[in-house]
Amino acid sequence: MRRIGLPDVIGPISDRWSRLPTPARYVVYVIAIVAAFALPADSIGSFMSPQSDWSAILFYPIGVYILLAIGLNVVVGQAGLLDLGYVAFFAIGGYTMGKIGLSLKWDFWVILPCGIAAAAVAGVILGAPTLRLRGDYLAIVTLGFGEIIRITANNLNFTGGPRGLSGIPNPPSVGSFSALQFNVATTKPFYYLVLVMIILAIVLVKRLERSRVGRAWAAIREDEDAAEVMGVPTFRFKLWAFAIGACIGGAAGVLFAAQTISITPEDFPFLLSSYIVVAVVLGGSGNLAGVILGAFLVAWLPERFRGFADYRVLAFGGALVLMMIVRPEGLLPSRRRRAELAEGTGGMGSLGGGVGGAQTQAVRIEAVETDAVQTGAVESEAAP
Amino acid sequence: MTESAALLELRTVTQQFGGVTALSEVDLGVPEGAIFALIGPNGAGKTTVFNLITGVYRPTAGSLWFGGAKISGKRPHEVARVGIARTFQNIRLFDNMSALENVMVGADARHDSSVVGAALGLRRHRREERDGRERGMQLLDLVGITRVAEDTAKGLSYGDQRRLEIARALATQPRLLLLDEPAAGMNPAEKEQLGVLIRKIRDIGVTVFLIEHDMGLVMQVSDRVAVLDFGQKIADDTPSAVRTDPRVIEAYLGAPADAT
Numbered sequence: 035m036r037r038i039g040l041p042d043v044i045g046p047i048s049d050r051w052s053r054l055p056t057p058a059r060y061v062v063y064v065i066a067i068v069a070a071f072a073l074p075a076d077s078i079g080s081f082m083s084p085q086s087d088w089s090a091i092l093f094y095p096i097g098v099y100i101l102l103a104i105g106l107n108v109v110v111g112q113a114g115l116l117d118l119g120y121v122a123f124f125a126i127g128g129y130t131m132g133k134i135g136l137s138l139k140w141d142f143w144v145i146l147p148c149g150i151a152a153a154a155v156a157g158v159i160l161g162a163p164t165l166r167l168r169g170d171y172l173a174i175v176t177l178g179f180g181e182i183i184r185i186t187a188n189n190l191n192f193t194g195g196p197r198g199l200s201g202i203p204n205p206p207s208v209g210s211f212s213a214l215q216f217n218v219a220t221t222k223p224f225y226y227l228v229l230v231m232i233i234l235a236i237v238l239v240k241r242l243e244r245s246r247v248g249r250a251w252a253a254i255r256e257d258e259d260a261a262e263v264m265g266v267p268t269f270r271f272k273l274w275a276f277a278i279g280a281c282i283g284g285a286a287g288v289l290f291a292a293q294t295i296s297i298t299p300e301d302f303p304f305l306l307s308s309y310i311v312v313a314v315v316l317g318g319s320g321n322l323a324g325v326i327l328g329a330f331l332v333a334w335l336p337e338r339f340r341g342f343a344d345y346r347v348l349a350f351g352g353a354l355v356l357m358m359i360v361r362p363e364g365l366l367p368s369r370r371r372r373a374e375l376a377e378g379t380g381g382m383g384s385l386g387g388g389v390g391g392a393q394t395q396a397v398r399i400e401a402v403e404t405d406a407v408q409t410g411a412v413e414s415e416a417a418p
Numbered sequence: 419m420t421e422s423a424a425l426l427e428l429r430t431v432t433q434q435f436g437g438v439t440a441l442s443e444v445d446l447g448v449p450e451g452a453i454f455a456l457i458g459p460n461g462a463g464k465t466t467v468f469n470l471i472t473g474v475y476r477p478t479a480g481s482l483w484f485g486g487a488k489i490s491g492k493r494p495h496e497v498a499r500v501g502i503a504r505t506f507q508n509i510r511l512f513d514n515m516s517a518l519e520n521v522m523v524g525a526d527a528r529h530d531s532s533v534v535g536a537a538l539g540l541r542r543h544r545r546e547e548r549d550g551r552e553r554g555m556q557l558l559d560l561v562g563i564t565r566v567a568e569d570t571a572k573g574l575s576y577g578d579q580r581r582l583e584i585a586r587a588l589a590t591q592p593r594l595l596l597l598d599e600p601a602a603g604m605n606p607a608e609k610e611q612l613g614v615l616i617r618k619i620r621d622i623g624v625t626v627f628l629i630e631h632d633m634g635l636v637m638q639v640s641d642r643v644a645v646l647d648f649g650q651k652i653a654d655d656t657p658s659a660v661r662t663d664p665r666v667i668e669a670y671l672g673a674p675a676d677a678t
Contacts, residue, residue, distance in 0.1 A: 241536065
């Protein structure tokens with residue numbers, strides 16, 4: 035079957051971008067940030083969202099989805115671990131905000147680090163026993179974890195059962211700036227808050243990507259066994275990826291609960307996990323700009339076309355299938371991921387891994403090596 | 419030869435997979451500063467020895483010692499930090515990373531900056547990044563492939579990929595380098611260069627443990643040669659002595675069936 039290909043316009047642009055001198059890049063960053071702060075303007079809103087409050091939509095789902103997608107991208111895009119229960123960390127952040135805000139009456143700014151810490155601990159608890167699994171096995175366990183958190187919240191009196199928690203305090207307002215008054219009637223301040231968090235998350239993730247941590251993740255994604263033999267503590271770095279992803283998800287949850295005031299288990303369905311995975315894959319996993327674009331589209335399109343409410347999910351599914359045929363590497367893929375997908379290796383692409391016990395792992399190396407004798411021989415004939 | 423001078427020692431190591439015995443009570447000693455070769459017919463258990471040394475397998479019985487400390491039971495990344503690096507029989511580079519990045523992954527084995535340090539861009543992290551880059555370039559220079567430093571690994575020629583694997587392994591600053599059939603698929607000129615490179619590596623103070631099928635190369639570079647056949651060591655001596663050993667000749671050429 036002939037693959038339907040689009041003309042590659044992204045490649046040259048990303049090449050040119052990577053050759054741009056650093057000051058020029060900073061100019062672009064500043065312009066992007068200024069534009070992001072100007073985004074809630076009514077003139078933009080009248081086109082982007084004629085039926086509902088634009089700045090409310092910019093906070094949730096758009097801003098929150100983008101933050102979640104940046105977090106999940108660390109796990110899926112960077113380390114190549116398929117996590118289908120990412121919503122669990124969002125829920126843990128949300129319930130931490132709700133529970134502490136209601137019972138101890140702490141400030142949002144104090145609860146935020148607590149929520150992040152709680153999510154990180156949950157990430158480590160989930161990761162420690164399960165990160166020895168590979169590929170589809172890990173996906174199944176994380177999927178279960180997401181459901182366990184939601185169902186537990188649904189069944190505990192502590193979390194308010196199915197009715198959830200309500201009356202969660204908003205963040206305290208800062209001074210008398212209208213942009214920093216947080217209450218039920220304001221929406222723009224929450225957007226600015228999530229925007230600041232998104233920028234911080236991007237800075238964090240970018241720094242990690244360019245360090246030994248990012249290299250270790252890339253090595254794990256490409257060949258986990260070889261990475262381990264080259265001295266990469268693969269298990270520890272996978273756990274870090276999980277914990278960092280969880281932190282960002284937890285922060286998003288705290289912010290979400292502080293804005294919506296009431297949360298129920300139904301705010302954290304499996305569907306949300308899958309939307310975020312879709313955002314990451316659709317945008318081009320591994321590449322932050324792509325992931326942000328993907329999250330924006332996944333959040334915004336259904337809001338924009340509310341008129342087709344009944345067919346939204348159907349149209350969404352159709353669009354995804356089309357995407358996977360026309361552009362499987364995502365809208366804005368990272369160069370490396372594009373190469374991996376083209377050859378069918380790497381993280382998300384290679385879900386066929388076995389269970390990684392010491393023994394099986396070892397046998398896999400052996401198996402690869404035996405058939406490599408033949409490939410080696412063939413290649414040597416081909417070599418000049 | 420005194421076994422106590424050995425950098426790496428296998429003491430009566432047995433490795434079984436299910437009912438199959440891959441190695442049976444093998445003793446090996448790799449002297450420090452030497453080029454040591456392990457040869458044997460296909461399926462003799464040579465790569466199994468490397469997988470045991472690097473912690474990919476745990477021995478069914480027996481133990482492995484490196485520089486006087488026990489290494490059997492350690493995980494592969496711990497073995498790397500102790501000072502043992504390897505290349506693979508089939509090439510296992512990080513295909514979509516550049517040659518330099520591949521080597522930098524190896525160099526990171528000696529780096530201590532934490533995830534938090536990397537996130538905050540602390541001074542140690544910045545110094546280690548610079549150090550990794552510099553050392554990476556030096557090693558690419560040592561193996562002679564600086565011209566392709568920025569190319570992705572999978573785009574390199576076969577010979578360059580083999581060289582890159584050696585550079586990546588050396589980046590972990592090993593005391594012992596395990597080379598698993600480095601000459602496989604090379605033409606005579608490349609084999610010649612490889613022999614020079616292996617000696618160069620030994621001369622910078624790294625002990626070399628070589629698995630190789632190419633007898634010309636083995637006889638040319640090795641100080642000592644051990645021979646495995648069906649999981650048992652049948653010889654362990656100087657290259658010239660091994661070459662004339664009747665048991666070795668029998669293992670390679672086949673001989674009248676003789677039950678033992």
